[in-house]
Amino acid sequence: MLRYLTAGESHGPRLTAVLDGVPAGLPLTAAYIDGQLARRQGGYGRGGRMKIEQDRVMITSGVRGGMTIGSPVTLTIENKDWENWQEVMSPGPEADLSRRIVSRPRPGHADLTGGVKYGHRDLRNVLERSSARETTVRVAAGSVAKRLLEETGVVVVGSVVRIGEICAVEAGMDADQLGQAVESSPVYCADVAATEKMINAIDQARAEGDTLGGIFEIKVFGLPPGLGSYVQRDRTLDGRLAGALMSIQAIKGVEVGDGFSAASRRGSQVHDEIFYDRHRGYYRQTNRAGGIEGGMSNGETLVVRAAMKPIPTLYKPLKSVDIATKQPFEASVERSDACAVPAAGVVGEAVVAWELACVLVEKFGGDTMREILRRVGEYRTYWKGF
């Protein structure tokens, strides 16, 4: 069984993840994880914090000589901003808790409800952990899953398909084409014409003190069929993926395949007819189901989308109430992202990769990559001839 926990505050010294159940014999380097971390930092629309951070992972257990050894993998990432926050954020008695107190909750953030729930009158104790800074180490964990999937021939590619009102046109590219198009775009969008409009929309929102949300899409190529299950509802692959994507800060909707639009069409216009070819095995001519039927991968490309709300911290003030004075105020903001949909897409890849690695390891078992690869190969042959 694969599992992990993360820890760390946004302005604390570092973020940590401990990954348990990673099979032995997986080639893994810090450089590979750093590449994914850089992608998360790179998307257009980020604020001042990304100019301070240069995320790099330290692997402090579970890997020797570039290869996992089966014991827990510990990943840590430093917060460079910690230097500016030591007096406020120090875990020891020397911390000056009277400085930078937050008593003004932001609408749309965890501040107010988190403060009441945990009894914090200084809402900093809430925002430090609710912050999406935590997604840094989730991307690091997801990178290990991505590596595992790559070894089995599975490729996960995320792309931005909407920023605010600007929508990208579906391009129908294969894994390589899509990956290259996305990587070369400042907003990780495969549609070149839409990209420019998206950048303009972000710039305009920022100039007006406002923020933008959008939609990213994750496609997974080469996934073996039969991952997930229909036999218990908490084992359904779509259920697990939706939960993982919804757990990302500011994600408010998830759809699989045609998702919400399928609700308005007839069954004959929605379901993907089944065909068989001796060389290809079972296949579909359409993929409206997005590669999942009955809670299991069905061998077609997996397609999931997630909708992100606009960033809640606005330069243009929203009304709120100071919890110390109970007086209304209009929030003042030090810094914030204007749009983080491209970054969220990279986080989306990571959480999807993690869930897929979990169900793959559940189905094919094995303490070693060698066992997993052999079983995946046998299963793909079995499926074709079934």
Ligand SMILES: Cc1cc2nc3c(=O)[nH]c(=O)nc-3n(C[C@H](O)[C@H](O)[C@H](O)COP(=O)(O)O)c2cc1C
């Ligand atoms: C990559 C990323 C960056 C984010 N950056 C900010 C930010 O700069 N300011 C902000 O207020 N919210 C930001 N958010 C969103 C908040 O973290 C999120 O809205 C908040 O934790 C409340 O959770 P909820 O929106 O899921 O209800 C970001 C989210 C992601 C995924």
Ligand SMILES: C=C(O[C@@H]1CC(C(=O)O)=C[C@@H](OP(=O)(O)O)[C@H]1O)C(=O)O
């Ligand atoms: C630090 C990251 O994102 C942060 C997520 C975030 C929030 O409220 O979620 C608020 C901002 O942090 P700060 O208040 O320190 O500027 C973002 O920069 C990151 O993605 O690495």
